[in-house]
Amino acid sequence: MVHDFNRRQFLSVGAGFLLVSGVAVACGGTAAPNASSGTGSEVSGRTTKTPKKGGTLKMGLESDFNSFAPPTGQFDTAGLMYASTVFDPLMALDANGDAQPYLCKSMTPNADFTEFTVKLRDGIMFHDNTPLTSAEVVGALQAVQKAPLTAPALLNLASVTATDAMTVVMKTKTPWPAFPTYLTGQLGYVPSPKTIATPAGGLTPIGTGPFVFDEWVPGSHFYANANKNYWQKGLPYVDRVEYQTISDPTSRENSLLAGTIDIMHSSDSINLRDLKDKSEVQYLTDKGSTTGEPSMNMVMINLMAPVVSDLRIRQAISYGFDNATYQKVHNFGLYEPAYGLFPGNKDYDASAKGFPRYDQGKAKSLVQEYTKEKGKPVIEYATTNNPRNGETAQFVQQQWEAIGITVKIKQVEQVQLITNAVLGDYQTTGWRSFNAANPDANYVWWSPLTAAPIGKSALNFARNMDPEVETALQKGRTSLNKADRLAAYQKVNERFAVDLPYLFTSRTIWGCFAAKKVQNFNGQNLPDGKKALSFAGGLFYPTSTWLNA
Template sequence: MVSRDPIGRRTLLTYGGAGLLLAACGPAPAAKPAVRATGTPRRGGRLVFATQGEAGGLDPAATLFDRSGHVYARAVFDRLAALDAQGRVRPYAARSITPNREATRWTIELRPGMTFHDGEPFDAAAVKTNFDAQRDHDFLGLLLGPIEATRVTGEHTLVVEMKEPWSAFDSYLTGYPGAQLGYVASPKTIGKGGDPRHPVGSGPFVFKEWQADDHLTLTRNERYWRRGLPYLDQVTFRPIPDPLARENALRAGDIDALHSQDAQTIAAFRGEQGFTLADDLSTTFGQKDITLVALNVSRAPLNDLRVRQALACATDATKYSKVIDKGLAPVMDGLFQRGSPYHAGSPYPAYDVERAKRLVAEYERERGPLPPIKVTIQTTPRDITAFSLIQGMWRQAGIESAPVQVSKDNFGEVLLGGGYEAVIGAFFGAGDPDQNALYFSSGSAAPNGEPALNFTRNRDKAIDAALAEGRQATGAAERQAAYRALNERLNTALPFVWLDATPYSLVTRPDVGGLLEPALPDGGRELGLLRGVVNVTTAWRAR
């Protein structure tokens, strides 16, 4: 079983909500870049990149990075590992990352000669300092619970001992949401010893200035260990939360690139001349962020399986995708998208209004009238529209519902504290399914009123067994079987009503190159866009 360590209410509500949540916001073909920068990469130039929001800080052991935070972090820090274009873990700042046969001991060999921006050596002692600082953090330490100890066995060699087999440990070193252990900061600044808004890493760009909610500016690291990189003289990140404002800024020439999780961005730039558009809709490994209705199974009437089945049968996910996401977002019928090795013939209920009516009638014969379902949403036009659409679907099956609006600042507390019946949101994007284990484990559940990462409060021994097998199995076939079992059990217990996948995209001016599938240090190509995260290390300007 995935363990649950004691954690304070304030810590979990502060960090747990930030790491898990995104504002709720038939698959179409993935957009292919309409225009690529021509010519060869050249040294010089500047890039202004608009992100979805501001990062709370850039200390890997003190700040939980969201998608914008990861984009910032990749410019300042090196990661120990990266995902290649096929979704496989590959060394990055590490020279090698090797498990023993049982995956209970991992040996990390570092590249010699690397240094941090402040001149400190990038060695095994520095990596150990970073790992131990994250393990000591109240929330980040939960994600790293299987680690027993870290040992420096040589100047460039770190050994990580596990309490149990952990086959997916290397995926936590790749620098994606839920996997920030791989970012390595100068040991003089990590944890509580430095300013989270003055980061010091070993990455391609060096801190220049940070004006909160306006811009972060970084300049070229002239001593970067990757020969010839970076190309750019300067990178500036501008947080622009409103997607339409980001799009207009790109068209006006105020920015050079943007990322988005809004289908409108794909629809707006698909076919528009003068821009490069790419998305991750066709990516089938890992897990996508899924827009869904989460159900608190510990609260009546949702503690009755028939009610949850009725809600699933009454929800037309295909219509949802067409109306809310312009038909661009793949419809989901489980935790994993179609095409994933973890997706199997699923028992998830098909859209069937008549069956939903029968389930409601059966419930009401035994327990009396079904009360309206209270649905928590954020106070955004998108959430309000989404609720209105779902409310109409459920009403056709005889299920009434009422919105409960909360602010973005209070959303995480309501969710993780169990102060809701149903909630619309987007969740679970990850490079590897193990990174979401705490959100399904019985050990992460708690009574309503107490913070819990298992926010649906669903306790299920079969799910716990599947999570343990997926974490400990070292073979691809065994992991596939474990996560298929997890998916099937979730679709039987129904703590979630699945809707569609979040459509991430990257849009740039035509003279911007190097963001899509950048080169890895040892050859091959890195995954250029996953869950809205990109790497500016190899970015360049054609003019």
């Protein structure tokens, strides 16, 4: 239904960098466990074959972003992929969704998780041949800690200090067991100081990553060449990567079939429907991923905006949305309707019972009650300007007008949609977000402390100010007891069923589709050789990908 900040969504902390330049698993033509190897089978994206060096990998992505600089970049899924091409994060997620050292060689907490000591790896160089030291790490973290866009995610970070040339100590205001996860995405990238010194630096990034920046034309393409002096010896395998922005999913699909691109991602069910049985295409999805919280498709609602600030209207549009029919019509029956934050997770089934299910009669009654008091409601639904999202908008319009609401559709570029969400310049919008290995990673999106009045920047885009949500989030963040943390996020789920800042429609099913020559596109490892988190949230990375051509 659209468009994350995911991604990410700088925080992308779960979907953020997660695979980063490491995602572990392996490759291109190997069938997934228990899957047939013929037409229509899903592959693992891994291989144990000897990789071949050379060639240009051409990738089709759904969107672009505004800057490579972590303090100012609106990193959605595509932005995270761009950034991880030239940057490395301090930490990355392993196959179980736990944060592990990446650019650093260790990150050690004290007993109550209020202090973390980071030791850097020796001998790592930026692309301009300057060394990585603790000074660059401190500078990068302090920059995102101060920037209006990213600072809300680090409200609990008290200080960042270099104790020697290769050691950084980070202190937090409260116990924060999940903090290392925050350093697996946008907040954990370590760019050269030149990249974050001026706005121009974010247009020509310098990092320590597997590829060196060559050219970026926003809205069109991004090119980078292999880093011949990359600190992970032997990587990357391809000589060059070329990303193309192809926002329309059908056009992206046609480019893959025509050979214009070699690999693409998509969260649109139309591509899964069209490509899953193509013999010339191999594919994998994140449908089976059970690590943490999945990315969710939803209608996001601005609780401070006119009309939808009234709970009766939020209840009405929730009861008045026929989700089962939407999944059959728009997603071809490939997605299951979802109610709540954690679909498919039995630990959260009870806490999701309060979310409204389709009841047109109840919806009409609520609208009639509102209309008698305040007049006929008018709501704007915003989405991006590709045809598929336009179809969703028309379905939403039809559903809500059937219960007595006038609905206006507004379609804009994805970057503008995100900007409008940040500033609260919307009533309802199609959205996709929340993919995280640890629910605490979504604190920044849900906390009343990260909300702000309309017109001011906020990362709680829905601007839900429920104090019970904040109490639960703090418990989930600070408790060292797993059962307490689970109870806390069950409470968050229950409160969202009451507040209705989101109308959830389905779990986002991301697919990665590749030509047969593309190998190991899901096969990266962490620096210590352990597998990184498998494909999830639309993120795949070219570091360990190679071409059998």
